[in-house]
Amino acid sequence: MARILIVDDELDVCNILKDYFVFKGYDVHLAHDGQSAVKLVREIKPHVIMLDILMPGMGGMEALREIRKINTTASVIMVTAITDEEIIRKTQELGADDYIVKPFDLHYVETSVMGKISSALDQAEEKLRESYEKLQKNFDAVIKTLARVVETRDPYTSGHQERVAVLSEAIADEMGLSAERVGIIRMAAIIHDLGKIYIPAEILSKPSKLSDVEFEMIKSHPLVAYEILKDMEFPHPIADYIFQHHERLNGSGYPKGLSDGNILLEAKIIAVADTIEAMASHRPYRPAIGLDNALEEISINRDILYDPDTVDACLRLFREKRFTF
Template sequence: MSGVFFDISERRQGEVALKHSQERFRAVVESAYDAIISADDRGNIASWNKGAQTIFGYRAEEVVGRPTTLLMPERYREAHQSGLERIRAIDDVGHVGRTQELYGLRRDGEEFPLELSLSAGKVPEGIFFTAIIRDITDRQRVQEALKRTVEKLKKTVQATVRALTSALEMRDPYTVGHQRRVTDLACAIAQDMGFSTEQIEGMRIIGFLHDIGKIAVPAEILTKPGKIGEHEFNIIKTHAEAGYNILKEIDFPCAVAKVVAQHHERLNGSGYPKGLSGSEILLEARILAVADVVEAMSSHRPYRPGLGTEAALQEITDKKGILYDPEVVDICVKLFTEKGFAFA
């Protein structure tokens, strides 16, 4: 008798524990802010929590037993039914289990954005589905506001670049044309090197501003015809650090000021202003160095006629690995000789 008693007692304890577990589970489901909805393999709603009522506006007695298509805009319903039929046909739920963003339909007919996490399982009665649905209306509003803020910041950066470029143009029209052409070549090199869209945009800002420090150089030196003396050249060389000092406090989306400071550094340490070498020089500065030299040699300067693109490409090829980054040089040469790049 004692054995039977203990067997019944253990069974009773198990039933009580199961009941408590189910009650706890129901409490969790009912207290969730997200909608938790289950449906059978026909797509009919089997359970509905308070979160679902809050999000969709229906009470449980209004939706249980009705198709889940009630909760979705017309444009999703055909694909939904086709998906259910496919799952029933192959009796496989393995591909279900992903999170996606869609639109739902409230009781009052309003569409709203939602995040859907769908899972499926098998019971003796067939396949059942459980959907956890989150209303992401507020999240999308925040994302849209953030997007507008980012666009506004981009426009502010562009306006800042234009203002600085215009200030330089008033003193030295030649330099602005040079900066535009260097920018075009530097961005083309960056693109061929696999830079992202954001990185190329950063390269564009850098290109347009790389000589902004020449604002600090007397105009009579910048526009002087004929040979420039050593003292005058030393004054011109200060433009790299001057550019850094002008730009360092502006919160650009990339290291604009540092690249501007380094664009006359050379791989072997013979450049200026700090004599950096090798990997001490940022990649963007190494790209800019090549683009800058090619444009400068190709174009007319106040103190000499242009030497032509062929001479410029020969110069960077001869100094490849010595003054200029080999990969950057190779890409630059291919742009001109194989891909039809030309200065506008």
């Protein structure tokens, strides 16, 4: 709610303005001299200040000077009986935004106040938008840094997460998910193997078949990623999407062996993209299996291991829409 501070030593003036603006739905505060006005500005951070000039103790001119030292964004409207041009010019110099001469017309005062409030709220909104964009940029940079950390440990799969992210995004988009959801899936996919930072590099890049113990270690990576990410404040449960990206519809996946109804759609999409990218690419322990075989794999296991809608969207992308990594 917009806050107004009315500063006047005449109680009648204060009450007329207060009643009018409270009735119009504003949060109204009163002060009767400059000193208490300055104190209130500090405390309540008003959007608009209506400031009389002639008051006992600290007058309006001095109060304006003090207010501008602590608050440059509130709009100050001088409301006074003084009509001296020199005084008017001086208040402008000190940072007043408007000057209304008593006796005033209430509608005129309201027009001035509303104009000031809407520009104050516009400014606040613009500031909020800027800081949100900044936050978003920093957040993206953190995600990219995390992605790079994984890939420095596992250079053989360099680019894997990025390509899985590109394909996950395309599948989600093809499935008609909202732009926000598509963006979140991309973000989760780009760090889906984050948990591999826990696995020794020799195992990640081992050129021969993994032993059972080594494979058990590999299987811990969704949980490790979950533990790293679970306390971060994401707008969506990204840690859960990553935790579930090796789960399969028939319960044969890991780490929990979840089945269809318990796996999040976001995780199902990343799972298909991950499978396609991994099979289409060369690995230290095997040559590339190839894109055609990868598409065959998801077709055969449609509705067994992989979500049918996700598989259909993925096949459409490659077979009809000529998608490439």
